[in-house]
Amino acid sequence: MSKLRLAHVCLRLKRGRPIVNFSILAILITTGVAAFSQETQDLSERPVPILTGSAGYFTNVTAGENALVPIVMPVVLVPLGERWLVESRGRFSAEFERPKGGDGPYGGTVDKDLDYLQVDYIANPHLTITAGRFLTPFGIYNERLYPIWIRDLQVTPLIFPIGTGSSDGGMLRGGFSLNSSVNLNYAAYFSAASTVTAFESDRSTGGRVGFFFPRPRIEVGASWQKLLQEDRTQSEGVHFAWQPPSVPLNLRFEYARGHFGSGYWVEGAYRFSQIPLWNSAMRRTEFVGRMQQFFAGEVSAPSDGEYHLPHSNVQQPDFGLNYYIKDGLKASAAYGRWLGKHNYNVWSLGIAYRFAVPLGILEPQ
Amino acid sequence: MKFKLIVLLILIFAFALYGSAGSRNRESANTAVIQPNASADARRAEGEQRFRTNCGRCHAAPHKFPPRMMATIVRHMRVRATITDDDMKLILFYMTQ
Numbered sequence: 160m161s162k163l164r165l166a167h168v169c170l171r172l173k174r175g176r177p178i179v180n181f182s183i184l185a186i187l188i189t190t191g192v193a194a195f196s197q198e199t200q201d202l203s204e205r206p207v208p209i210l211t212g213s214a215g216y217f218t219n220v221t222a223g224e225n226a227l228v229p230i231v232m233p234v235v236l237v238p239l240g241e242r243w244l245v246e247s248r249g250r251f252s253a254e255f256e257r258p259k260g261g262d263g264p265y266g267g268t269v270d271k272d273l274d275y276l277q278v279d280y281i282a283n284p285h286l287t288i289t290a291g292r293f294l295t296p297f298g299i300y301n302e303r304l305y306p307i308w309i310r311d312l313q314v315t316p317l318i319f320p321i322g323t324g325s326s327d328g329g330m331l332r333g334g335f336s337l338n339s340s341v342n343l344n345y346a347a348y349f350s351a352a353s354t355v356t357a358f359e360s361d362r363s364t365g366g367r368v369g370f371f372f373p374r375p376r377i378e379v380g381a382s383w384q385k386l387l388q389e390d391r392t393q394s395e396g397v398h399f400a401w402q403p404p405s406v407p408l409n410l411r412f413e414y415a416r417g418h419f420g421s422g423y424w425v426e427g428a429y430r431f432s433q434i435p436l437w438n439s440a441m442r443r444t445e446f447v448g449r450m451q452q453f454f455a456g457e458v459s460a461p462s463d464g465e466y467h468l469p470h471s472n473v474q475q476p477d478f479g480l481n482y483y484i485k486d487g488l489k490a491s492a493a494y495g496r497w498l499g500k501h502n503y504n505v506w507s508l509g510i511a512y513r514f515a516v517p518l519g520i521l522e523p524q
Numbered sequence: 525m526k527f528k529l530i531v532l533l534i535l536i537f538a539f540a541l542y543g544s545a546g547s548r549n550r551e552s553a554n555t556a557v558i559q560p561n562a563s564a565d566a567r568r569a570e571g572e573q574r575f576r577t578n579c580g581r582c583h584a585a586p587h588k589f590p591p592r593m594m595a596t597i598v599r600h601m602r603v604r605a606t607i608t609d610d611d612m613k614l615i616l617f618y619m620t621q
Contacts, residue, residue, distance in 0.1 A: 204595060206592055206599060207593060207595075207596060209597065238595070244596075244603060246600060246603075279603045281599075281602070281603070284609035287602075287603050302604060309582055332603070334607055335608050335609065336608055342611075344606035345606070346606070376577055376581065409581070486586055486587040515589060515597070517590070517592070517593050521590045521592050521593065522590075
């Protein structure tokens with residue numbers, strides 16, 4: 160940047176609003192640092208923009224009602240320099256159902272959502288600064304297990320709406336080793352209220368802290384969220400995850416409590432890779448079991464939005480089978496039993512695929 | 525209120541810049557700690573171990589992508605799953621070999 164241009168920018172900064180000016184200055188300086196850093200990196204190792212994400216198609220049968228559920232969740236990743244990342248995930252999903260009575264063609268609307276559109280700045284090994292629209296860091300499901308190619312059961316947990324969703328604002332997060340046997344990870348955020356279409360969010364603050372023990376592969380953590388509008392309620396949660404090193408088993412547990420109730424889910428997923436019989440098929444097969452309960456609070460949760468809490472006490476056992484056909488492609492089937500004021504079966508059958516394609520040249524010319 | 529916001533922004537920015545400068549020294553120190561005389565095989569083995577420990581917590585192992593794609597994916601996962609800096613480097617090394 161020439162001296163004349165820099166002086167012109169400084170002159171304009173003097174006249175403008177301080178917060179905006181400061182942000183512009185910060186971006187200019189940090190971008191300069193990033194650009195400088197990039198020059199030192201080998202071209203063949205420089206990250207390239209990517210289009211990734213998942214697509215799936217499921218048939219759900221809930222209390223005898225069929226629903227055809229196609230879903231596409233594209234993710235765009237644009238790395239800038241050595242420390243910046245712009246990332247975004249959209250979600251296009253639908254639940255096509257027949258009219259009441261069971262006759263007629265399947266129909267419905269396609270929901271279009273923007274889960275996140277954020278800029279990350281990896282400031283140092285301990286801190287990443289995030290700004291924009293991001294997944295609210297509460298528990299482990301929303302941020303880590305939500306993509307359909309990752310989740311072991313396609314039906315989301317009953318308590319999923321507590322504390323989760325998306326937020327608009329800023330976040331500080333990171334993970335680092337406290338010593339050789341434990342890693343600390345954390346996230347703290349502030350969100351502004353927004354009613355802008357596709358960017359809806361509440362004014363809230365909160366965070367999550369977790370301790371990961373690499374040797375036994377155990378993680379324990381806690382989350383907290385405070386709503387800074389309306390009833391100014393708060394939510395708390397704890398999570399636990401364990402992947403025993405000697406057994407192909409994933410155990411996960413979450414408990415959350417909010418204004419509209421509390422609940423938990425505990426899930427185990429076992430891969431049959433240690434079974435010698437038909438090993439080529441068995442090692443691709445995974446059995447999943449989940450138990451969950453929700454205890455309704457005195458105030459009923461609103462029923463708007465894609466995900467909402469039950470209005471009464473519910474418990475739901477689920478069982479499922481996943482078959483990993485090839486990398487990124489899996490078929491899944493699951494059965495659950497909703498046990499609340501009314502009891503009914505919940506079936507799900509479908510396929511999920513994860514894709515990843517580069518948006519740039521992979522090999523230097 | 526604006527003043528407080530500005531002070532907060534300045535503090536965050538100063539912390540970020542301090543970290544950026546300091547991390548270069550720490551990164552080189554960390555590298556020395558992780559791989560004192562470590563061969564590529566040893567780093568690869570350690571990278572595989574860290575991959576299973578960190579990434580395997582949530583999803584099955586993906587196949588290896590080209591190095592430039594892998595660099596982006598690992599950066600994304602570093603932010604998403606709050607993977608440590610050391611783990612990220614070793615996982616990237618393992619996944620690009």
